[in-house]
Amino acid sequence: MSRHQNGEEYRNPTEVKKSQIVMPCHANHRQELSVGELLKWMDSTACLSAERHAGCPCVTASVDDIHFEHTIGVGQVINIKAKVNRAFNTSMEVGIVVSCEDLFSDSHWRVCQAVATFVSQRTTGGKVQLRPLVPCTQAEQVEHSLAAERRRMRLVHSDIMKDLLTNKAFQQVEVQEAEKAVPAERTRVESVELVLPTHANHQVNTFGGQIMAWMENVATIAASRLCNAHPTLQSIDMFHFRGPSHVGDRLVLKAIVNNAFKNSMEVGVCAEAYQGEEPLRHINSAFMTFEVRDREGKPCMLPRIRPEPLEGRRRYQEAIARNKIRLDRKYIISCKQTEVPLSVPWDLSNQVYLSYNNVSALKMLAARNNWLLNSEKNKVSLYTLEEKQVLSFKVETEVDIPAERAFMLLSDLSKRVEWDPNYERCELILRVDDDDFLYRVVTPSIGQDGASNSPSANQGGKVQDFILLASRRPPCDSGDPYVIALRSVTLPTHPPTEGYNRGEVLCAGFSILEVSKNISKISYFNQASPEVLPYISTDIAGLSSSFYGIFCACNTFLQENRGDHASTPQSQPPSSTLKSTQL
Ligand code: COA
Ligand code: ADP
Numbered sequence: 001m002s003r004h005q006n007g008e009e010y011r012n013p014t015e016v017k018k019s020q021i022v023m024p025c026h027a028n029h030r031q032e033l034s035v036g037e038l039l040k041w042m043d044s045t046a047c048l049s050a051e052r053h054a055g056c057p058c059v060t061a062s063v064d065d066i067h068f069e070h071t072i073g074v075g076q077v078i079n080i081k082a083k084v085n086r087a088f089n090t091s092m093e094v095g096i097v098v099s100c101e102d103l104f105s106d107s108h109w110r111v112c113q114a115v116a117t118f119v120s121q122r123t124t125g126g127k128v129q130l131r132p133l134v135p136c137t138q139a140e141q142v143e144h145s146l147a148a149e150r151r152r153m154r155l156v157h158s159d160i161m162k163d164l165l166t167n168k169a170f171q172q173v174e175v176q177e178a179e180k181a182v183p184a185e186r187t188r189v190e191s192v193e194l195v196l197p198t199h200a201n202h203q204v205n206t207f208g209g210q211i212m213a214w215m216e217n218v219a220t221i222a223a224s225r226l227c228n229a230h231p232t233l234q235s236i237d238m239f240h241f242r243g244p245s246h247v248g249d250r251l252v253l254k255a256i257v258n259n260a261f262k263n264s265m266e267v268g269v270c271a272e273a274y275q276g277e278e279p280l281r282h283i284n285s286a287f288m289t290f291e292v293r294d295r296e297g298k299p300c301m302l303p304r305i306r307p308e309p310l311e312g313r314r315r316y317q318e319a320i321a322r323n324k325i326r327l328d329r330k331y332i333i334s335c336k337q338t339e340v341p342l343s344v345p346w347d348l349s350n351q352v353y354l355s356y357n358n359v360s361a362l363k364m365l366a367a368r369n370n371w372l373l374n375s376e377k378n379k380v381s382l383y384t385l386e387e388k389q390v391l392s393f394k395v396e397t398e399v400d401i402p403a404e405r406a407f408m409l410l411s412d413l414s415k416r417v418e419w420d421p422n423y424e425r426c427e428l429i430l431r432v433d434d435d436d437f438l439y440r441v442v443t444p445s446i447g448q449d450g451a452s453n454s455p456s457a458n459q460g461g462k463v464q465d466f467i468l469l470a471s472r473r474p475p476c477d478s479g480d481p482y483v484i485a486l487r488s489v490t491l492p493t494h495p496p497t498e499g500y501n502r503g504e505v506l507c508a509g510f511s512i513l514e515v516s517k518n519i520s521k522i523s524y525f526n527q528a529s530p531e532v533l534p535y536i537s538t539d540i541a542g543l544s545s546s547f548y549g550i551f552c553a554c555n556t557f558l559q560e561n562r563g564d565h566a567s568t569p570q571s572q573p574p575s576s577t578l579k580s581t582q583l
Pocket of ligand 2: 269270
C-alpha cells in the first residue's frame with residue numbers, strides 16, 4: 001500500500017473488498033469451500049468494483065484463466081479484493097485477488113488471482129462509453145499497461161483456439177485404447193436451472209458468477225463419475241459469456257469428461273438458455289481441469305477414458321491440444337521473466353503467449369521506478385537498474401520525428417544494420433502476423449547492445465547469431481507508448497550452426513512516446529543476464545562511449561528516413577516447415 005504525500009494510505013477508488021467466513025453451507029462433502037460459491041463471491045465483488053468506476057450496471061463479459069492454488073476449509077475466512085485495472089471503451093478489466101485467513105494461527109495465503117472483463121450497460125439498454133482510469137501508483141501503472149496486452153490476447157483467444165484445434169497435428173492423435181478405459185458416456189451430466197430474481201441483478205441479468213457456479217457443479221459431477229472419488233478443481237480456462245441471460249430463463253447445463261490424462265482430466269461444460277418455446281441460446285462453454293488427491297494431497301492416477309464416436313473423439317483430441325496449450329500458457333505467462341529460460345521454443349501454438357510475454361516483460365521493465373541516472377551527454381541519458389543479479393539499462397532521448405514514423409522504422413529490425421554496428425546481418429525468417437516477426441541476427445563481435453554482448457562472442461574466432469522474436473504494438477490509447485519488444489526464442493528450423501555461437505537476449509526493445517506531433521521520446525531497454533554482466537558494467541562505468549555513439553547513429557538514421565513511406569517487414573509467406581511445426 002503506498003502513501004499520499006500527506007501520509008494517508010492511498011486506496012484505489014475502484015477497490016472493493018469482501019470478507020466471508022466459510023460456513024458448512026458453503027462447503028462440499030470434504031468440508032472445503034465449494035469453488036462455485038467462491039466464483040459467485042469473486043464475480044459479485046468484481047462487478048461492484050466495475051460499477052464503481054462505470055457508475056452504471058455492468059455484466060461479466062469474460063474471465064481469464066484461473067488456477068486454484070489451495071483449497072479452503074470450513075471456519076477459515078476468505079478475503080477478496082477487486083479493482084479496475086483499466087477502462088477501455090465500454091469494457092473494463094478488473095483484477096481479483098483471493099486470499100485465505102486462518103483466524104487461529106493468524107496466517108494468510110493466496111488462493112487465486114483472476115482477471116475478469118465487465119461491460120457497462122445503460123439501464124435503458126445499450127453500452128456506455130467509460131471515462132479513462134488514471135493509474136496513480138507504480139503497481140497500478142504496470143497493471144494498466146499490461147491490461148492492454150491481456151485484452152489483445154483475450155480478444156484473439158477464441159480464433160486462436162479454433163485455428164490450433166483444426167491443426168492437422170492434433171487431428172492425427174490416435175485414441176489410446178486401454179482395457180479398463182471408462183466410457184465417456186458414463187460421465188455425461190445434464191441439469192436444468194430456473195433463473196430466479198435472487199440469481200440476477202436489479203437489471204434482471206443473471207449474474208455471471210451464478211452461471212459459473214452452476215457450470216462448476218455439473219463439471220464436478222462429471223469428474224466424480226470418472227474417478228468415483230471427490231475431485232479437486234485445479235483450473236478453469238479463459239471463457240466468454242456470449243450472450244445475456246435473464247430472470248425466467250431456463251438454463252440447461254451439460255458436462256462430460258472430454259479426456260483423462262495421467263493425473264488430471266478435462267471436463268467440458270456447455271450452458272444454454274431458453275424461455276418458453278424459444279430456441280436454445282448458447283451462453284457459455286468452459287473447460288475445467290480436475291485432479292484427485294490422496295490423503296497426503298498427492299495427485300492420484302486416473303483411469304483412461306473411452307470417448308464416444310464422432311463428437312466424442314473430436315473433443316478427446318481437442319482436449320489433448322488444449323492441455324498442451326494450457327501448460328505452455330501457464331508456463332510462459334505465469335513465470336516471472338527471470339525464471340523463464342532465455343530461449344523458449346517457439347511454435348504456432350505458443351506464439352500468442354510468447355508475444356504477450358515479450359511485450360509484458362518490456363512494459364514491466366519500463367515501468368520500474370528505481371532507474372538510476374548513470375550518465376548524460378547532449379540530452380542522451382543512460383540509466384541503470386540492478387536487481388537480483390540482473391543488470392538492465394535504458395538509453396533515452398527526444399528525437400525530432402513523429403512517434404509513429406519512428407515506430408515503423410525501428411520495428412523493421414532488418415533496417416538496424418544501417419545504424420547499429422552490432423548488427424552485421426539481419427534476416428527476416430517469418431512474418432507471423434502484423435505484430436510479430438522472427439529474425440536471425442548476426443553480430444560481429446562483443447558490443448554494447450545486449451544482442452551482441454555475450455562473453456562467448458568471438459570465442460575461437462566465431463561470430464554470434466540470435467533468433468529473436470520481435471513483437472510490436474501501437475498504442476492502445478493516447479498516452480500509451482509504441483512498443484517494440486525483443487526476446488530470444490529457439491526454432492527447430494534454425495538450430496545453432498557451426499561457425500556461430502548462439503547468443504541469447506532476455507528482454508530488450510524500444511518504447512516510443514509521442515511528446516508532440518513531431519517529437520518523440522525514444523527509450524531503448526536491455527536486460528542483461530548474469531553471464532554478460534561484467535561486459536556491460538565496464539561499458540556503463542563510462543570506459544566506452546559506444547552507447548552514446550550507437551544512439552546518435554540511430555538518431556541520424558531516423559532523421560534521414562523521416563519522410564520515407566513506412567513499410568512493414570516482408571518475408572516469404574510462412575514456410576511450410578514452420579507452419580507444420582509440431583504442436
Ligand atoms: N472478452 C472480453 N471482452 C470482450 C470479449 C471477450 N471475449 N468480446 C468482446 N469484448 C468487449 C469488447 O472488447 C468491447 O469492449 P470495448 O468497448 O471496451 O472495446 C465490448 O466487449 C463490446 O464489444 P462488442 O464488439 O460490441 O461485442 P459484443 O456485441 O459481442 O458484446 C458482450 C460483448 C460481452 C457485451 C456480449 O457478448 C454479452 O452481452 N455477453 C453477455 C454478458 C452477460 O450478460 N454476462 C452475464 C452472465 S450471462
Ligand atoms: P465443443 O463441442 O467444441 O467442445 P461446445 O460449446 O459444444 O464445444 O461444448 C463445450 C463442452 O461442453 C464440450 O467439450 C463437452 O465437454 C460439453 N458438452 C457439450 N455438449 C454436451 C452434451 N450434450 N452433453 C454433455 N456434455 C456436453
